[in-house]
Amino acid sequence: MHRSASRLTRVLACAAVPVILTVAGCSSDSGKDSGSGSGKKSDASSSAKPNSKASTAVEKAVYSTLPEPCKTVAAKTIETIVPKAKDGNGTAAKSNDLASRASCSWNGLDEAGLKGSQYRWLSISLVRYDSLASVGTGSKRAEDEYAKQVEKAKVVEGAENMKPEAAGGIGDQATSFTFTTKKDGDFSNTTVIARTHNVIITLDYNGTAYEGADAPDHAKLLADAIAATKETVASVEAANQQKQPEQAPAPSNS
Structure with a gap:
């Protein structure tokens, strides 16, 4: 029961984080120490992957200047x-x-x-x-x-x-x-x-x-x-x- 409650708390915490941060902060649910180096390679690459919405450049403005x-x-x-x-x-x-x-x-x-x-x-x-x-x-x-x-x-x-x-x-x-x-x-x-x-x-x-x-x-x-x-x-x-x-x-x- 204690383990289930801990996991539920972790899920709810992740849900409250803005989308731009979810990949970096809540990418894994394994409970392992992320700094130990023992995590799977896929977990590490997933954590480092930037959010697609944040990394997409805004379309350049059509006009860059004004006439006199x-x-x-x-x-x-x-x-x-x-x-x-x-x-x-x-x-x-x-x-x-x-x-x-x-x-x-x-x-x-x-x-x-x-x-x-x-x-x-x-x-x-x-x-x-x-x-x-x-x-x-x-x-x-x-x-x-x-x-x-x-x-x-x-x-x-x-x-x-x-x-x-x-x-x-x-x-x-x-x-x-x-x-x-x-x-x-x-x-x-x-x-x-x-x-x-x-x-x-x-x-x-x-x-x-x-x-x-x-x-x-x-x-x-x-x-x-x-x-x-x-x-x-x-x-x-x-x-x-x-x-x-x-x-x-x-x-x-x-």
Whole structure:
């Protein structure tokens, strides 16, 4: 009875140990002294064998860097959607790691005399996620964060007439949002949140009219925002393309 109770205690102790440790700590039930050297060879090799889950390397992230944030869209695009931009080159935000987090913004006021003025503001932000064994692949991490950002975008403070819609044809996932705000004027706002593999892109584009000019057209703002987001996705891909090494010529048989 004493021997049976001792063995049951040992089994229960092994069951409580995390999976990663069970092979090393509870591989044998013989009760022999593991340090005596008298155990079977199979027992020793079993104890030394690493756990397959622990030893499997996490899949490498698809993208390893980000493009220059102020060059994610072409200069012609900025001229079109942000007329009379104060700085056509954009204003980049400070970042300690531009390969993982970067953003740029543009703004401009297009004055048309008696026809009034049109103001536009554009911001493009990029965040890249690496693969980490403790939390998963870069793409899975980005996918989880994308879902959080989409939910957060639905409840922007002061937003009216919020309209979220799935936006197809942009990276792996994308959602667009159109809404209005009345702070400092009647602004028409568009946001596009997109994911391309392990990178999340957030594009904010808004505008308003002054001095009797017609209010910005929401449909036009959305179309411009989607086009700029697609351009940004292409820039991420281009920044990560590496020149394939030239293959050495095949040896001659002559």
